[in-house]
Amino acid sequence: MKIAYVTSRFPYPVEKGDKLRAFHQIRSLARDHEVYLFALTHAPVSSDHLKPLEAYCAGIYTFPIPRYKILFNTARALLNGLPFQVGYFLDAGVKKQFQSELIKLQPDHVIAQLIRTSEYVRNIPFEKTLDYMDAFSFGAKQRRIGGPILLRPFYRWEENLLQKYERRVYASFDHHTIISRQDRDRLPLPYQKSVRVTPNGVDTGYFSPSAAKKRWTVLFVGNMGYLPNVEAAEFLVKHVMPVVWQQHPQATVCLAGARPSRRVRQLACQNVHVTGWVDDIRDSYAQSDIFVAPMFSGMGLQNKILEAMAMAMPCVTTAIVNNAIGAEPGVHLAVGNSAQEIGGQVLKLLSDATHAKVMGEVARKFVKMHFSWDEQNKMLDALISEKKVSKTESTTV
Numbered sequence: 001m002k003i004a005y006v007t008s009r010f011p012y013p014v015e016k017g018d019k020l021r022a023f024h025q026i027r028s029l030a031r032d033h034e035v036y037l038f039a040l041t042h043a044p045v046s047s048d049h050l051k052p053l054e055a056y057c058a059g060i061y062t063f064p065i066p067r068y069k070i071l072f073n074t075a076r077a078l079l080n081g082l083p084f085q086v087g088y089f090l091d092a093g094v095k096k097q098f099q100s101e102l103i104k105l106q107p108d109h110v111i112a113q114l115i116r117t118s119e120y121v122r123n124i125p126f127e128k129t130l131d132y133m134d135a136f137s138f139g140a141k142q143r144r145i146g147g148p149i150l151l152r153p154f155y156r157w158e159e160n161l162l163q164k165y166e167r168r169v170y171a172s173f174d175h176h177t178i179i180s181r182q183d184r185d186r187l188p189l190p191y192q193k194s195v196r197v198t199p200n201g202v203d204t205g206y207f208s209p210s211a212a213k214k215r216w217t218v219l220f221v222g223n224m225g226y227l228p229n230v231e232a233a234e235f236l237v238k239h240v241m242p243v244v245w246q247q248h249p250q251a252t253v254c255l256a257g258a259r260p261s262r263r264v265r266q267l268a269c270q271n272v273h274v275t276g277w278v279d280d281i282r283d284s285y286a287q288s289d290i291f292v293a294p295m296f297s298g299m300g301l302q303n304k305i306l307e308a309m310a311m312a313m314p315c316v317t318t319a320i321v322n323n324a325i326g327a328e329p330g331v332h333l334a335v336g337n338s339a340q341e342i343g344g345q346v347l348k349l350l351s352d353a354t355h356a357k358v359m360g361e362v363a364r365k366f367v368k369m370h371f372s373w374d375e376q377n378k379m380l381d382a383l384i385s386e387k388k389v390s391k392t393e394s395t396t397v
């Protein structure tokens with residue numbers, strides 16, 4: 001089968017969740033299909049970034065969107081009733097070129113990752129799958145409730161636009177996927193169950209236990225310019241660690257990940273290290289005792305947790321994160337929903353090395369059993385190979 005895989009940004013390097021998902025889905029699909037990457041981009045794509053995808057793609061098409069046009073494109077989209085999340089990636093000239101190349105290719109199937117790309121393909125007469133991946137309208141709701149007061153009217157507007165768009169765009173696609181049941185249940189659709197859950201996976205061969213000298217007591221990993229990660233880093237240092245430091249004043253924190261915002265950089269001190277970009281994130285995992293992800297916002301499946309668990313690290317996170325993973329609290333990982341609870345779980349692991357070691361080992365087994373990339377991507381392959389279902393049938397599932 002000839003598959004066109006459409007992304008809102010070039011899926012390499014894989015420092016963001018959507019890039020990670022796209023890269024591994026392309027890698028798996030390429031075993032049995034011809035995969036052609038159609039990638040929008042706001043930045044030049046270097047040859048070093050092209051090479052890893054060239055190993056799996058029969059063809060790569062990149063469509064640069066000039067940065068100077070972003071404001072105009074977004075304003076025009078909003079005036080036409082499209083959400084910011086869609087308008088930011090939509091350019092009329094690029095769309096014309098994009099569709100011309102897609103029609104020339106004549107793919108058997110088109111996979112559009114995220115609603116950001118849907119305007120480029122929704123009216124093209126090929127069989128199509130929309131990967132919602134996350135419920136963007138729920139993310140806007142979270143920002144409306146917890147974001148800066150001055151921005152809340154914008155987030156309310158964006159939430160309403162996203163809810164309408166997530167419903168409207170559904171009918172333009174033959175199949176629909178999303179990353180977790182939790183996110184599927186957040187979609188503003190009357191037929192949520194027809195959206196297939198296809199979780200992310202983790203490469204347990206690449207992310208495996210490694211002996212290394214411990215440098216950090218607590219680790220948090222992520223794109224440190226992404227607001228939910230910024231908020232989690234601040235919560236960890238300002239609220240969780242004071243609980244830990246009461247009993248372990250020498251405990252250290254490592255905040256590892258690309259593009260640390262000023263708010264994250266300001267957290268650096270004698271006991272807190274901010275790394276910025278890390279060439280091999282496995283070193284950060286291997287050099288730390290406990291992985292802590294105190295996230296109360298954000299969407300989707302937190303790959304950072306799966307990677308840490310695959311490295312056999314004891315992990316502490318929140319219920320909202322674990323809802324997407326489905327691990328058993330106290331067995332595969334520890335769960336807390338306040339600074340006191342999360343700090344208490346960290347102290348428990350620090351005081352019982354045997355318990356921490358066993359939890360890490362069991363966590364790795366859990367990830368190997370439930371979050372293999374190959375197994376998750378088999379579901380996607382089976383879905384796009386299914387007989388085309390009519391819209392009437394799909395809405396009654």
